[in-house]
Amino acid sequence: MKEVKLNIDGKRVQAKEGSTIVEAAREAGIRIPTLCHHEGISPIGSCRLCSVEISGDGKSKVVPACTQPIEEGLTVKTTTERVLKIRRRLIDRLLTRAPEAQVVQDLANEYGIKKAKTQDTEQKCVSCDLCCLCVRVCDEIVGMKAIGKPDGEKGNMPFLQNPKACIACGACAYVCPTGEIQMEDVGDTRIIHRWGRQEEYKLKKCSVCGSYFAPEVQLEYFKKKANLPDDYFDVCPDCRK
Amino acid sequence: MAKRTPLEVSVAVAEAAKMADVDVVAAYPITPQTHIVETLAEMVANGELNANYIPVESEHSAMSACLGSSATGARTFTSSAGQGLELMHETLYIGPSSRLPMVMSVCNRALSGPLSVWGDHSDAMAVRDTGWIQVFVENGQQAFDHILWAFRVSEDHQVLFPVMVHHDGFHLTHVIEPITLPEQEEVDRFLPKPRYPYALHPDNPVSMGCYAPPFIYSEIKRAQDEAFRSPEVKQSILKAWEDFGNIFGRYYMPVEAYRTEGAKVLLVTMGSFSETAMVAVDNKRDEGKDVGIIRLRLWRPFPYEEVRDLVKDADIVLVLDRCISPGAQAPVYSEIRSCLYQEENRPQVFSFTGGLGGRDIVVDDFEQMIDKGFEMLQNGSEKEFEIIGVRE
Amino acid sequence: METFSVYVPKLAPKYEGLVPGHRFCIGCGEALAVRLASKALGRDTVITCATGCLEICTSGFPQTSWNVPWIHTLFENVGAVASGVESGLKAQMRKGKIPEKKINSVGMAGDGGTSDIGLQALSGALERGHDFLYLCFDNEAYMNTGVQRSSATPYGASTTTSPAGKVSIGQKTWKKNLPDIVAAHNIPYVATACPSYPFDLMEKVKKGAETEGPAYVHIFSPCPTGWRYPVDLTVRIGRLAVESGVFPLYEVEDGSYKLNFDFPKLRPVRDYLKAQGRFRHLSDDEIQNIQQRVEKEYKKLKVRCQET
Ligand SMILES: Cc1ncc(C[n+]2csc(CCOP(=O)(O)OP(=O)(O)O)c2C)c(N)n1
Ligand code: SF4
Ligand SMILES: [Mg+2]
Numbered sequence: 001m002k003e004v005k006l007n008i009d010g011k012r013v014q015a016k017e018g019s020t021i022v023e024a025a026r027e028a029g030i031r032i033p034t035l036c037h038h039e040g041i042s043p044i045g046s047c048r049l050c051s052v053e054i055s056g057d058g059k060s061k062v063v064p065a066c067t068q069p070i071e072e073g074l075t076v077k078t079t080t081e082r083v084l085k086i087r088r089r090l091i092d093r094l095l096t097r098a099p100e101a102q103v104v105q106d107l108a109n110e111y112g113i114k115k116a117k118t119q120d121t122e123q124k125c126v127s128c129d130l131c132c133l134c135v136r137v138c139d140e141i142v143g144m145k146a147i148g149k150p151d152g153e154k155g156n157m158p159f160l161q162n163p164k165a166c167i168a169c170g171a172c173a174y175v176c177p178t179g180e181i182q183m184e185d186v187g188d189t190r191i192i193h194r195w196g197r198q199e200e201y202k203l204k205k206c207s208v209c210g211s212y213f214a215p216e217v218q219l220e221y222f223k224k225k226a227n228l229p230d231d232y233f234d235v236c237p238d239c240r241k
Numbered sequence: 242m243a244k245r246t247p248l249e250v251s252v253a254v255a256e257a258a259k260m261a262d263v264d265v266v267a268a269y270p271i272t273p274q275t276h277i278v279e280t281l282a283e284m285v286a287n288g289e290l291n292a293n294y295i296p297v298e299s300e301h302s303a304m305s306a307c308l309g310s311s312a313t314g315a316r317t318f319t320s321s322a323g324q325g326l327e328l329m330h331e332t333l334y335i336g337p338s339s340r341l342p343m344v345m346s347v348c349n350r351a352l353s354g355p356l357s358v359w360g361d362h363s364d365a366m367a368v369r370d371t372g373w374i375q376v377f378v379e380n381g382q383q384a385f386d387h388i389l390w391a392f393r394v395s396e397d398h399q400v401l402f403p404v405m406v407h408h409d410g411f412h413l414t415h416v417i418e419p420i421t422l423p424e425q426e427e428v429d430r431f432l433p434k435p436r437y438p439y440a441l442h443p444d445n446p447v448s449m450g451c452y453a454p455p456f457i458y459s460e461i462k463r464a465q466d467e468a469f470r471s472p473e474v475k476q477s478i479l480k481a482w483e484d485f486g487n488i489f490g491r492y493y494m495p496v497e498a499y500r501t502e503g504a505k506v507l508l509v510t511m512g513s514f515s516e517t518a519m520v521a522v523d524n525k526r527d528e529g530k531d532v533g534i535i536r537l538r539l540w541r542p543f544p545y546e547e548v549r550d551l552v553k554d555a556d557i558v559l560v561l562d563r564c565i566s567p568g569a570q571a572p573v574y575s576e577i578r579s580c581l582y583q584e585e586n587r588p589q590v591f592s593f594t595g596g597l598g599g600r601d602i603v604v605d606d607f608e609q610m611i612d613k614g615f616e617m618l619q620n621g622s623e624k625e626f627e628i629i630g631v632r633e
Numbered sequence: 634m635e636t637f638s639v640y641v642p643k644l645a646p647k648y649e650g651l652v653p654g655h656r657f658c659i660g661c662g663e664a665l666a667v668r669l670a671s672k673a674l675g676r677d678t679v680i681t682c683a684t685g686c687l688e689i690c691t692s693g694f695p696q697t698s699w700n701v702p703w704i705h706t707l708f709e710n711v712g713a714v715a716s717g718v719e720s721g722l723k724a725q726m727r728k729g730k731i732p733e734k735k736i737n738s739v740g741m742a743g744d745g746g747t748s749d750i751g752l753q754a755l756s757g758a759l760e761r762g763h764d765f766l767y768l769c770f771d772n773e774a775y776m777n778t779g780v781q782r783s784s785a786t787p788y789g790a791s792t793t794t795s796p797a798g799k800v801s802i803g804q805k806t807w808k809k810n811l812p813d814i815v816a817a818h819n820i821p822y823v824a825t826a827c828p829s830y831p832f833d834l835m836e837k838v839k840k841g842a843e844t845e846g847p848a849y850v851h852i853f854s855p856c857p858t859g860w861r862y863p864v865d866l867t868v869r870i871g872r873l874a875v876e877s878g879v880f881p882l883y884e885v886e887d888g889s890y891k892l893n894f895d896f897p898k899l900r901p902v903r904d905y906l907k908a909q910g911r912f913r914h915l916s917d918d919e920i921q922n923i924q925q926r927v928e929k930e931y932k933k934l935k936v937r938c939q940e941t
Binding site for chain 3 (some may be wrong): 264295303306309313446447451453457
């Protein structure tokens with residue numbers, strides 16, 4: 001594959017054609033902060049934390065580095081005053097939106113932001129940063145589209161109703177950057193904590209070893225999808241010969 | 242202005258490491274090295290030296306930690322002696338083969354058993370072939386000077402070999418001498434900041450210490466040896482001494498001659514006993530005897546040319562070893578002898594061994610050796626070696 | 634973490650610190666574990682590696698399988714070399730010689746390089762409190778030199794220096810409990826892991842790297858060559874070891890023990906033992922003996938988890 005040369009923060013960087021600035025920077029050991037970005041999921045550039053300043057032919061502009069493809073000879077600056085100002089404003093807003101989230105607190109520390117200036121009183125949830133990674137992973141990777149998109153107008157929590165199509169696979173919990181979504185197995189039940197709710201899913205017991213190995217909804221879904229015999233998941237993978 | 246102060250030589254060595262602004266010291270205490278590392282630990286504790294002092298749990302780990310530290314590009318110092326150097330043995334080969342610069346002061350000590358904390362050169366000779374650049378010094382000032390010199394040589398990109406500075410346990414480490422301490426500014430002028438080209442860092446990942454299958458091991462070892470004995474390394478060694486002299490006013494050479502003009506009998510010594518031997522030479526010269534002394538400073542890479550050149554007019558060469566090689570010839574003697582073997586007019590070479598485990602060699606002893614040399618000049622000798630200063 | 638089994642693998646870090654083209658045996662559990670660990674560690678890592686399969690399989694001159702900076706010096710000194718790497722980087726950052734940056738100093742060694750010949754260097758490094766992570770890849774013998782016993786070889790295993798014979802059952806001693814010995818140094822983070830539980834392993838390695846001060850992860854690394862089982866069973870063997878209680882997965886954080894996987898009922902150790910050639914000679918009585926020992930140790934661990 002063709003390699004493209006560019007300059008990031010004064011460092012000469014080489015990366016594969018078609019990479020984004022975020023990817024090229026990571027490859028070169030240069031850190032650009034992101035929240036809504038995950039390397040396994042298509043980028044949408046919504047959190048804007050990855051804003052960087054790029055310049056070619058004398059002009060410069062600010063772009064989200066996670067969606068901006070690299071070009072030969074591009075000059076990228078990741079910490080200009082303009083960029084930092086944008087990030088500070090965003091982090092300030094995030095501190096209001098998701099004050100409890102560790103990532104947000106870490107960012108605030110790093111950018112020297114003490115306390116949010118604005119206060120959102122109707123807030124129901126103190127960790128969700130509205131990055132929508134959960135929505136996207138459930139759609140793009142799992143294929144269930146169980147989680148809805150946020151109501152952008154009001155900036156509300158996206159996911160007010162119980163996600164009915166959920167198969168309790170935990171992909172959303174895995175990608176959630178703030179810890180708002182968490183998952184645990186307790187005895188015969190899988191519990192997913194999200195947006196102040198506790199959603200419970202019954203786990204299947206292995207008929208041989210007796211351990212609980214996967215949520216029943218998930219196994220039903222697989223059986224239907226792959227046309228497996230009804231008793232296929234009566235034993236766990238470790239007991240299957 | 243440089244100032245002259247009475248200092249214990251160990252303290253002077255620590256002072257030199259401090260003036261070299263070392264980043265990491267990893268060391269394990271052993272007599273007679275203890276005062277060096279205690280002083281360094283104290284300097285770090287008092288904030289006089291901005292370094293990480295790693296109080297490792299053994300010498301094996303001391304050298305291992307030094308390897309790790311040097312590999313990150315940090316200026317690295319350690320010190321050891323005797324059993325400690327032997328415990329390091331396996332680790333000593335890694336620095337030269339991976340081209341890791343660092344400096345170790347070795348406070349030469351005898352090897353057990355029987356246990357002896359006192360000085361001789363057995364430890365140095367046991368690590369002879371590890372691939373380190375090695376020098377012997379004769380007094381406190383030289384010990385101080387050569388720590389600075391060693392960093393300069395070791396970190397030179399033409400060199401990148403670790404350097405050992407040998408100074409005799411107790412005879413040097415524990416004596417107080419007037420030492421001239423330079424100004425920091427002079428030291429900084431002599432010793433540029435290190436810039437190790439292959440440092441372990443995520444910005445430029447390297448793999449260091451890959452194993453070598455038979456198809457390439459010999460090539461790697463040859464390359465290491467060629468580099469070690471290359472003119473570039475020699476040049477760097479000489480240039481560092483020259484620059485040192487120009488800045489500090491004290492000049493050194495790989496082999497130093499003393500009153501060798503017209504000498505038929507030559508003594509060869511290494512380390513602190515050289516100064517005693519020089520007194521004996523003076524006395525004998527006063528008696529009208531044509532005797533001189535050559536003192537080996539650079540022990541590895543071995544200065545063949547210089548030795549041959551200085552020895553060419555002598556008839557008898559008397560080599561003093563402070564180490565025994567059971568069942569074979571003493572190491573310095575055998576080195577000198579083999580160095581001269583191909584010469585057309587090679588002198589007769591005789592081996593004295595003495596000063597083992599802290600046994601002193603006094604002026605009288607050297608005078609007797611010289612007398613023996615002149616006797617040989619007249620009557621030849623049946624024997625090839627003699628152990629001196631031993632009770633029957 | 635392991636419950637994320639179905640879709641999450643697609644979301645695992647794509648970064649590879651250890652790249653293909655190495656010389657590990659087919660089905661090597663150690664290779665799998667190192668690959669997962671290096672994904673969790675990411676780019677900003679310097680690895681210090683001991684002699685052993687890991688070094689031999691990844692570094693034959695003039696090639697290397699490492700994308701991260703890597704150093705091998707000797708067999709028994711990883712704790713010390715990693716101490717030097719950590720101190721060298723820290724000192725230079727403090728003195729402004731290199732830019733400040735969080736760089737993981739990580740030591741890697743086999744069970745021999747850790748629990749036998751390298752124990753002193755490891756203990757020293759832990760006690761001195763270096764900010765580093767030590768990963769022990771435990772394949773329960775000196776594999777690189779031809780399957781000789783180590784102190785981590787389990788009771789009853791036949792190795793080339795503890796061979797089973799007419800009057801010997803093979804290894805006569807019980808496996809040295811290294812995680813406990815490490816935990817006795819009162820370091821902030823100790824964990825056990827196994828590549829059959831990849832997300833748990835990555836999580837623990839990441840936690841260990843983020844810990845300030847020494848951290849240690851003991852990674853059970855099934856070895857088809859030395860344990861004599863078919864190469865496609867590595868993941869299963871690891872799961873059997875965990876599910877039978879032979880190798881429980883737990884963490885010790887600031888002295889408090891936590892069992893990461895508990896089972897309503899432990900699988901019989903026979904299932905685990907019988908799958909491997911190194912235990913094939915064991916009589917029913919010996920298997921019963923091992924079963925009792927495993928249960929006793931497991932109970933001890935559970936008590937500790939409750940107590941701390
Ligand atoms: C001082 C020293 N003693 C012995 C050896 C030989 N040796 C090299 S690797 C090894 C065994 C490695 O076993 P382990 O640490 O368990 O790693 P593994 O190969 O099993 O992954 C031995 C005995 C050596 N290299 N150095
Ligand atoms: S001997 Fe075992 S540990 Fe070593 S490479 Fe082969 S499978 Fe892996
Ligand atoms: Mg092993």
